[in-house]
Amino acid sequence: PGTGARAGRWPGKGAEEMAEAVSSPALYRCIECNQEASELYRDYNHGVLKLTVCKSCQKLVDKYIEYDPVIILINAILCKAQVYRHILFNTKINIHGKLCMFCLLCEAYLRWWQLQDSNQNTAPDDLIRYAKEWDFYRMFAIASLEQSAFFIGIFTFLWVKRLMTAKTKPKFILLLKALLLSSYGKLLLIPAVIWEHDYTPLCLRLIKVFVLTSNFQAIRVTLNINRILSLLAILSGLVLESSTVYFFQKMEWDVGSDCAFYRDQDF
Numbered sequence: 001p002g003t004g005a006r007a008g009r010w011p012g013k014g015a016e017e018m019a020e021a022v023s024s025p026a027l028y029r030c031i032e033c034n035q036e037a038s039e040l041y042r043d044y045n046h047g048v049l050k051l052t053v054c055k056s057c058q059k060l061v062d063k064y065i066e067y068d069p070v071i072i073l074i075n076a077i078l079c080k081a082q083v084y085r086h087i088l089f090n091t092k093i094n095i096h097g098k099l100c101m102f103c104l105l106c107e108a109y110l111r112w113w114q115l116q117d118s119n120q121n122t123a124p125d126d127l128i129r130y131a132k133e134w135d136f137y138r139m140f141a142i143a144s145l146e147q148s149a150f151f152i153g154i155f156t157f158l159w160v161k162r163l164m165t166a167k168t169k170p171k172f173i174l175l176l177k178a179l180l181l182s183s184y185g186k187l188l189l190i191p192a193v194i195w196e197h198d199y200t201p202l203c204l205r206l207i208k209v210f211v212l213t214s215n216f217q218a219i220r221v222t223l224n225i226n227r228i229l230s231l232l233a234i235l236s237g238l239v240l241e242s243s244t245v246y247f248f249q250k251m252e253w254d255v256g257s258d259c260a261f262y263r264d265q266d267f
């Protein structure tokens with residue numbers, strides 16, 4: 001397989017743009033063995049493309065460039081390391097900022113919704129409306145802080161580990177991008193809340209597990225480290241996040257965090 005490839009299918013990436021990307025000195029990675037590669041495919045003659053074979057593992061450097069985005073998404077949901085390498089190293093996908101914002105809005109909405117459930121307010125209408133709006137901003141700020149704590153925990157762990165082993169400089173910018181992109185599972189929070197039913201707490205929990213698995217895989221692929229280190233990085237992120245939640249609860253702010261929520265649900 002792999003001959004007569006169609007050009008990459010990422011939105012906004014025309015054939016010319018792809019040809020330009022191939023001739024540029026930017027390095028790609030083999031999705032199978034993580035070896036660096038200078039090109040993903042070669043354009044022999046007007047539209048006759050041949051996918052490059054990796055010199056190190058003799059497999060196609062990136063079979064996903066001819067796959068449909070839906071197939072790529074399904075493979076990403078299955079947390080395949082190859083598809084993570086494809087997205088992080090071989091595409092110029094640049095939506096992590098917007099995606100992060102949107103995920104935080106989803107999380108803020110979830111917390112805000114839980115707050116509405118628990119609050120029985122008897123104040124006049126306009127006062128309630130004002131308070132509700134303020135609550136949403138507050139939840140957004142708290143969700144952002146907890147997310148930052150999670151990332152800081154991960155980065156601190158990796159930084160300390162790097163000091164101890166004095167290995168090559170980790171690519172922290174790329175890692176941040178990878179973490180933001182791999183948190184896309186949080187978008188599922190909105191449907192989980194909208195179609196509310198008896199199993200909503202279970203769904204929320206599964207979403208959390210899915211996002212963490214996805215983050216775990218992103219760290220592993222980006223830094224090319226083993227599973228144990230990646231797991232420890234995720235755990236240190238979780239520890240710092242939980243400490244932040246604990247701190248907020250000590251301050252007696254009504255944060256509607258995941259942890260507090262599950263405790264209330266008698267799960």
Ligand SMILES: [Zn+2]
Pocket residue numbers: 030031032033034035054055056057058059061
């Ligand atoms: Zn290879």
